[in-house]
Amino acid sequence: xxxxxxxxxxxxxxxxxxxxxxxxxxxxxxxxxxxxxxxxxxxxxxxxxxxxxxxxxxxxxxxxxxxxxxxxxxxxxxxxxxxxxxxxxxxxxxxxxxxxxxxxxxxxxxxxxxxxxxxxxxxxxxxxxxxxxxxxxxxxxxxxxxxxxxx
Numbered sequence: 001x002x003x004x005x006x007x008x009x010x011x012x013x014x015x016x017x018x019x020x021x022x023x024x025x026x027x028x029x030x031x032x033x034x035x036x037x038x039x040x041x042x043x044x045x046x047x048x049x050x051x052x053x054x055x056x057x058x059x060x061x062x063x064x065x066x067x068x069x070x071x072x073x074x075x076x077x078x079x080x081x082x083x084x085x086x087x088x089x090x091x092x093x094x095x096x097x098x099x100x101x102x103x104x105x106x107x108x109x110x111x112x113x114x115x116x117x118x119x120x121x122x123x124x125x126x127x128x129x130x131x132x133x134x135x136x137x138x139x140x141x142x143x144x145x146x147x148x149x150x151x
Contacts, residue, residue: 001014005033025050025102027049027091028044031043031080045070045087046063046076048063049092061092068081
């Protein structure tokens, strides 16, 4: 599943096993998120945070060298560099304090909601086939302060 929060400076992915149990969270730090023509997007700022709750709550920061290289080659501004670093620090604090909205979200309930949405949006006689595509589907979500959108 992929979450694109409109009011945050990161994009979040959660990787699930076949029983919808969390394997890992992957956060791309961004300098803005949005949706254009119903397609979510984020502007990647190189830096990534990986959280593995099943590996002793391991938190890794990746691509710091790419972020620094982007700054040194003027691909990003000093402000964007600082935004990436500050967002990374804030995100790690949220993870450690168990306050991140996406980590605390009920993924299984969300998956059920998603497939009910597909089922109700499709021809009823074809809707049953959607319960079989869970393992092959990635869906994207855009989150603003009041609504959740499926794509």
